[in-house]
Amino acid sequence: MIWLVGLMMVLMGLLMLWAFSATLISIAAGLIAGALLWQPLRWWRRHQLLRAKAQNPALDLNAELQNHPALFYGLSALVIWLGVAAMLWTLIHLPERMFSPEQLSLGVGIAFVVSLGTLVRLVGNLLSTGKGAEAAADIKATWALASWLVPMFTVIVLIFFAPNTAGWMVWREEWRGYPSTQLRIPLTTDDGPGREALMALVQPLLQQGSRVVRYHARSRNGSSYTLLDAVPARYRFHGAALEIQLAGLMPDEQLSLHQQTLDMVASGDTPDPSLLAYAQCQPSPNQMARSLLFSQRQQLVQEMRGCVQSRAADLRTAMEALKGRLQPVEVEHNWFSPQRSNWLLLQGWQAVKLPEGDDLSRLDALR
Numbered sequence: 083m084i085w086l087v088g089l090m091m092v093l094m095g096l097l098m099l100w101a102f103s104a105t106l107i108s109i110a111a112g113l114i115a116g117a118l119l120w121q122p123l124r125w126w127r128r129h130q131l132l133r134a135k136a137q138n139p140a141l142d143l144n145a146e147l148q149n150h151p152a153l154f155y156g157l158s159a160l161v162i163w164l165g166v167a168a169m170l171w172t173l174i175h176l177p178e179r180m181f182s183p184e185q186l187s188l189g190v191g192i193a194f195v196v197s198l199g200t201l202v203r204l205v206g207n208l209l210s211t212g213k214g215a216e217a218a219a220d221i222k223a224t225w226a227l228a229s230w231l232v233p234m235f236t237v238i239v240l241i242f243f244a245p246n247t248a249g250w251m252v253w254r255e256e257w258r259g260y261p262s263t264q265l266r267i268p269l270t271t272d273d274g275p276g277r278e279a280l281m282a283l284v285q286p287l288l289q290q291g292s293r294v295v296r297y298h299a300r301s302r303n304g305s306s307y308t309l310l311d312a313v314p315a316r317y318r319f320h321g322a323a324l325e326i327q328l329a330g331l332m333p334d335e336q337l338s339l340h341q342q343t344l345d346m347v348a349s350g351d352t353p354d355p356s357l358l359a360y361a362q363c364q365p366s367p368n369q370m371a372r373s374l375l376f377s378q379r380q381q382l383v384q385e386m387r388g389c390v391q392s393r394a395a396d397l398r399t400a401m402e403a404l405k406g407r408l409q410p411v412e413v414e415h416n417w418f419s420p421q422r423s424n425w426l427l428l429q430g431w432q433a434v435k436l437p438e439g440d441d442l443s444r445l446d447a448l449r
Contacts, residue, residue: 104189112168112172159201206222259422262327263414264418266412269407276407282396288314292312292313315329344411355395359389
């Protein structure tokens with residue numbers, strides 16, 4: 083009977099390992115990184131104590147081990163935070179087959195609790211420096227308890243403000259990066275009116291170049307619901323040119339319509355704006371399929387016609403303002419990570435404004 087219980091425990095352990103493999107692997111990576119970083123700090127503190135003992139043989143090492151200097155406490159917290167960073171880096175870079183949105187939310191929650199708890203404990207350790215042994219012990223005990231309670235209560239509050247599961251998926255995409263289509267549109271005259279006209283011309287392209295992220299889930303009563311968020315296209319004016327990073331790879335047949343029109347404007351022509359308006363208003367295949375499923379094709383066609391008519395007038399005005407002020411469009415494909423690009427290199431990429439909430443479901447996003 084005992085061997086059967088043991089076998090069931092092993093099977094349950096393997097099941098948990100499989101179900102939470104991404105979180106466990108990332109935690110292991112964080113622990114390994116923290117352990118490796120801890121070794122030089124431990125050696126430094128030991129060397130410091132041995133040198134103090136050599137200078138003062140009467141020094142009580144046990145008492146010194148209970149009262150570390152403020153620098154040691156700060157470096158210890160830094161080691162833990164670097165381990166948390168290694169954990170998150172591993173979590174967002176694991177292969178897709180090992181990843182699940184639920185594990186991402188769980189991993190971020192664990193990282194938050196550990197980081198905030200370390201900060202609270204660091205404050206207590208710093209307040210205890212220079213105190214007597216008994217007073218320092220009381221301060222450390224109080225703040226150690228707070229380092230467990232404060233993160234737990236904070237997590238409960240943040241549940242109401244943190245991104246939903248789809249939002250965490252977008253966060254992962256923006257830090258991890260994705261294959262992207264980049265367009266560079268040089269301006270012969272880089273001034274305010276030229277930039278405004280060019281932004282009006284490419285605004286629908288920026289919306290189409292965004293990518294909607296959907297997460298399907300079930301509630302406790304068995305009903306299903308869908309959470310929505312989006313990876314927005316990004317743009318910047320850099321080096322007398324408008325640079326656009328789409329949130330994915332745009333199909334050539336769709337991209338060519340935009341590129342041809344912009345190149346014609348650059349050459350001094352005024353092409354028929356209806357062609358570009360059609361490219362900007364054409365529903366995605368998924369939207370077409372949903373309209374057929376719910377018998378809404380006629381309504382969708384009417385909306386597309388109205389969009390083409392309104393867009394054509396605006397495009398003609400922008401084309402006239404930009405005639406001869408553009409150079410041919412440069413297109414390439416690259417790997418783009420918006421958060422790392424802005425955080426590390428300060429490149430100034432701005433995200434296009436997109437609808438919010440359920441309105442994202444009507445966004446004609448990247449095909």
